Amino acid sequence: MSDEDKRRWKGPGADRKDSGRRMSERKVIARNARTESSKRWIERQLQDPYVRKAKEDGYRSRAAFKLLEIDEAAAILRKGQRVIDLGCAPGGWIQVALQKGASEVAGIDLLPLDPIEGAHIIEGDVNNPEDVARMMSGLSGQPDLILSDMAANTTGHKQTDHLRTVALVEMAVAFAIEHLAEGGSFCAKVFQGGTTKELLVLLKQHFRSVKHIKPSASRASSPEIYVVAKGFRR
Missing domain, CATH: 1.20.5 (Single alpha-helices involved in coiled-coils or other helix-helix interfaces)
Incomplete structure (x- = not known):
C-alpha cells in the first residue's frame, strides 16, 4: 500500500x-x-530522437547530448583536462569528456556501471570520504572540471522533491569548492527554475561567471536546468 x-x-x-x-x-x-x-x-x-541517436552514436544515454549542448554554449570541455563526474551512471557524460580530449576522468555513483576505457569509476557515495579518496586516486592532481548530473528520486511531492534536489546541488557545490583547481569549471543539474538565491550567491563568490542553461536535449516537460560556473577562485 x-x-x-x-x-x-x-x-x-x-x-x-x-x-x-x-x-x-x-x-x-x-x-x-x-x-x-x-x-x-x-x-x-x-x-525520442535523442534516444535513437544515442544508440547510433554509441553513447550510453541521451544525457550525452545535454553535455554536448552545454559545452557548445559555455565551452567547459577542453583537451588535457582532469574531470570528475558525480553521479556518473550510466556513463554518457564520461564518454563525452573523454571524446573531447580529457586526459583523466574519474566518476562515482551509488549504482554499478560497466567500465569505460580511460576512466576511473568508483561505485560509492560522494558523502563517504573513503569512497571519495578512491575516486580521487584516479587523478594525478586537482580536477579542472567537476560535473554533476545527480538527481534525487522523485516522490511526486513538489516541495519534498525540491528540497532533495537542492541538497544534492549543495553537496556538489561544496565538493567543487573543496577540490577544484584554480580557474576550474563546474556544471550541475538543478530544478525548480534554477539555483536557489543562497547557492547562487555562493557560486558568484567563488566563480568569475555563473549562468543557467537549458539544453534542447532536455525534454521540454522536464523541470531540469543546468547551472554552469567558470573561473574558480579560492
Whole structure:
C-alpha cells in the first residue's frame, strides 16, 4: 500500500463486510497505474530522437547530448583536462569528456556501471570520504572540471522533491569548492527554475561567471536546468 493509501484508508469499520474485496481492487488499480506509467515511458523512449541517436552514436544515454549542448554554449570541455563526474551512471557524460580530449576522468555513483576505457569509476557515495579518496586516486592532481548530473528520486511531492534536489546541488557545490583547481569549471543539474538565491550567491563568490542553461536535449516537460560556473577562485 502506498503512503497515500495509508493516509486515506483507516481500516474497515465494524459493519464493513467487503473490505477485503475493496483492498484487492485498490491493489489492482495501483498495479495497472504503474503498468500504464511504464507503457508511457517506453512509448516516449521509442519516439525520442535523442534516444535513437544515442544508440547510433554509441553513447550510453541521451544525457550525452545535454553535455554536448552545454559545452557548445559555455565551452567547459577542453583537451588535457582532469574531470570528475558525480553521479556518473550510466556513463554518457564520461564518454563525452573523454571524446573531447580529457586526459583523466574519474566518476562515482551509488549504482554499478560497466567500465569505460580511460576512466576511473568508483561505485560509492560522494558523502563517504573513503569512497571519495578512491575516486580521487584516479587523478594525478586537482580536477579542472567537476560535473554533476545527480538527481534525487522523485516522490511526486513538489516541495519534498525540491528540497532533495537542492541538497544534492549543495553537496556538489561544496565538493567543487573543496577540490577544484584554480580557474576550474563546474556544471550541475538543478530544478525548480534554477539555483536557489543562497547557492547562487555562493557560486558568484567563488566563480568569475555563473549562468543557467537549458539544453534542447532536455525534454521540454522536464523541470531540469543546468547551472554552469567558470573561473574558480579560492
